Amino acid sequence: MYTPNRSNIVQIQRNTPEYPVRLLDLCDPPDSLYIYGDIRLLDLPMIAIVGARAASPEGMATAHYFAQALATEGYLIVSGMAKGIDGAAHRGALGLGQSTIAVCGTGLDLVYPREHLDLAQAIGSRGLLVSEFVPGLGPKAWHFPRRNRIIAALSLGILVIEAAERSGSLITARLGCELGREIFAIPGSIQKPLSRGCHQLLQQGAKLVQCPQDILEELTNYSKPAFKLI
Incomplete structure (x- = not known):
């Protein structure tokens, strides 16, 4: 049963030590965050995996594989708990017994999409649910x-x-680029509409990724976590 409610959801104010310092890079950081789960995870180095909701089976398998490989190397997988690539990435990390963070587009006492009720339960138990919405x-x-x-x-x-030419994933990548984050994209067939967003990112300077090591090589200067949850 999904258990977050107004009594056990924690609110973190922007001027407190628990607030993630990386959010202060935003021009409009949330005044507060609502969280449910293990607050310690906010201190770990994170890699986002995002993509199409109507993902192909190949795309879902790729997200699952990359999430597991990166989680094994000590990085926390963060995504938006949407259908498709997001859900596959979360499940990949959880499948290895690792934690994951879901940033939600609703208050944390609600689950969207509803078919991810079991996923939200698992993330709340092993990871962290985050939202700026009451x-x-x-x-x-x-x-x-x-x-x-x-x-x-x-x-x-x-x-x-996997991303269409106009998609939320490209919004996330564009915002990340503006914040100085590393942007990675997996190429695909020129015949597939869901390859076009990734190809657009590659044309704009994103790093072409063929294996997890391509990502790890770009992040060698970042510190690994001080602890590992099991």
Whole structure:
């Protein structure tokens, strides 16, 4: 059963030590965050994995694989708990017994999409759910670009796996680029619409990724976590 409610969701104010310092890179950092789960995870180095909701089976398998490989190397996987690539990335990390962070576009006492109720339960138990939206606030179209900026700011790097030419994943990558984050993209067939967003990023200077090591090589200057949850 999904258990977050107004009594056990923790609110973190911007002027407190628990507030993630990387969010202060934003021009409009949230005044406060609502969290449910292990607050210690906010101190770990994070890599975002994002992509299409209507992802292909190949894209889902790729997200799952990269999430597991990067989590094994000590990086925390962060995504938006959406259908498709987001969900596959979260499940990849959880499948190894690792933690993951989901940044949500609703209040944390609600789950969107509803079919991810079991995923939200697992993340709340093993990882961390984060939102800037007050409990009780349901999904609105404008919530998701705001959620994406938090994903971008928290992350050291952003990996895009399958994205249309106009997609929320490209918004996340663009925001990450503006914040100085590393941007990675996996190429695909020129015949597939979901390759076009990644190809656009590559044309704009994102690093072409063929294996997890391509990402790890770019992040060698970042410190690994001081502890590992099991």
